Amino acid sequence: MFTKTSDFLTEWKQETAITQRLLDALTDDSLNQEVAPGYRTLGQLAWHIAWSLSYLKDLGLNVSKPAGEEAAPESAAFIASEYCRLSAELLQAVESEWPDEVLGQTVNLFGQDWHLGRTLxxxxxxxxxxxxxxxxxxxxxxxxxxxxxxxxxxxxxEKGQKPLL
Known part of the structure; x- marks a missing residue:
């Protein structure tokens, strides 16, 4: 649970940089990979990560939905660029709209109470x-x-070193 917005912002920057590296490594051909038949594909999973950032709009943050539909696009570069845009938008929204005292508040969403600090x-x-x-x-x-x-x-x-087992 976060009690200080600045703590979330620091961690969010670190974590989104990692996610961005993974999304940037995707290729269009890789997007149809699935772990087993009937499970989410790599593209669907990557798009879900980007899309889910827009759910915070329901908790009062001024964030937008990704461009396009909820179904995964066929472009890895598009998924990566939308995630980049949306994660930066979320960072800005939390920084400007949720001061520390807001993080202690609870919002009712879908019949459940969501504590904003825990939600982050x-x-x-x-x-x-x-x-x-x-x-x-x-x-x-x-x-x-x-x-x-x-x-x-x-x-x-790649570094010319023996991998650790």
Whole structure:
């Protein structure tokens, strides 16, 4: 739970930079990769990450929806650019619209009470959760996976070093 807007903003900048690196590594050909038949594709998952940022509009933040429909687009570059725009928009909205005292408030949404400081924590956790799924699908699609909280096997090899087991 966040009690200070500045704490959220610092963490949001760090986490969105990681997500952006993953989205920037996607290719149009990789977007149809699915972990198993009937599950979300890589493109659907990436688009969900971008799209979900607009849900904070329902909690009173001045954020917009991604351009296009809720169905995943066929362009990896478009998904990455929309995520970049929306994550920056969310950062600006929280910074300008939710001072520290607002984070202690609760908003009723869909018949449930959403504590705003906890909601910001949930937004980050939701994104981190789906990033984990992204990395698996990226590997299955044959993409080189950028490091998230440390170097990946691919990055060790690129540096001419033996990957850790």
């Amino acid at each position: 924590r949930f937004v980050i956790q939701h994104e981190v959760h789906h990033r984990g799924q992204l990395t698996i699908l990226m590997r299955q699609a044959g993409l080189s996976v950028p490091g998230v909280y440390g170097p990946t096997r691919d990055e060790w090899i």
